Amino acid sequence: RKEVEQDPGPFNVPEGATVAFNCTYSNSASQSFFWYRQDCRKEPKLLMSVYSSGNEDGRFTAQLNRASQYISLLIRDSKLSDSATYLCVVNLMEYGNKLVFGAGTILRVKS
Amino acid sequence: NAGVTQTPKFQVLKTGQSMTLQCAQDMNHNSMYWYRQDPGMGLRLIYYSASEGTTDKGEVPNGYNVSRLNKREFSLRLESAAPSQTSVYFCASREAGLASYNEQFFGPGTRLTVL
Numbered sequence: 568r569k570e571v572e573q574d575p576g577p578f579n580v581p582e583g584a585t586v587a588f589n590c591t592y593s594n595s596a597s598q599s600f601f602w603y604r605q606d607c608r609k610e611p612k613l614l615m616s617v618y619s620s621g622n623e624d625g626r627f628t629a630q631l632n633r634a635s636q637y638i639s640l641l642i643r644d645s646k647l648s649d650s651a652t653y654l655c656v657v658n659l660m661e662y663g664n665k666l667v668f669g670a671g672t673i674l675r676v677k678s
Numbered sequence: 679n680a681g682v683t684q685t686p687k688f689q690v691l692k693t694g695q696s697m698t699l700q701c702a703q704d705m706n707h708n709s710m711y712w713y714r715q716d717p718g719m720g721l722r723l724i725y726y727s728a729s730e731g732t733t734d735k736g737e738v739p740n741g742y743n744v745s746r747l748n749k750r751e752f753s754l755r756l757e758s759a760a761p762s763q764t765s766v767y768f769c770a771s772r773e774a775g776l777a778s779y780n781e782q783f784f785g786p787g788t789r790l791t792v793l
Contacts, residue, residue: 571720575718598778599778599779609787611721611784613781654721658779665723666721668722669720
């Protein structure tokens with residue numbers, strides 16, 4: 568079983584739509600959680616951290632359920648520029664603060 | 679600040695050739711990492727260096743070696759390249775410490791093809 572699992576998609580949505588991505592992780596010792604964004608043929612970049620209380624950054628909302636080992640990302644009012652691969656990432660204290668990456672969910676926003 | 683830089687951006691090798699991928703960061707981070715990314719898979723950790731002077735194996739270290747030359751630089755060496763090492767290689771750095779929410783910054787990647 569993969570340590571971090573995501574639906575690979577692709578999610579094809581029209582501009583203005585709301586889209587949600589889910590992610591599950593297997594290691595209950597995971598300490599911190601993130602969503603990274605990766606554009607085609609580029610490096611991953613931090614989109615937002617995910618805190619236990621849930622957090623919001625503009626059109627993006629992240630939720631964490633530690634009991635179910637589940638993380639979500641909600642994007643409201645999708646823009647063309649949101650088209651990218653979204654990587655669910657968990658942090659383990661082993662391996663020098665190891666980040667474990669999901670394989671990513673592809674989002675395509677169309678006009 | 680340049681952030682994390684990597685050279686080269688692209689490389690084609692023949693099976694059995696050797697090469698070194700270079701990585702440098704100017705953010706004064708203690709921890710540095712090498713990952714590979716293959717289609718349909720998440721980034722996988724090859725080696726990491728928690729601080730200057732230390733290096734350790736990650737999930738997929740076979741066929742690779744690393745050197746933490748100083749605080750800024752962390753190189754990855756393929757001694758005898760194999761087609762299975764065709765991949766995109768990312769270097770990353772992160773401030774160490776107890777704050778596990780510290781962001782990890784990535785370089786632009788090296789696209790390596792082994793024929």
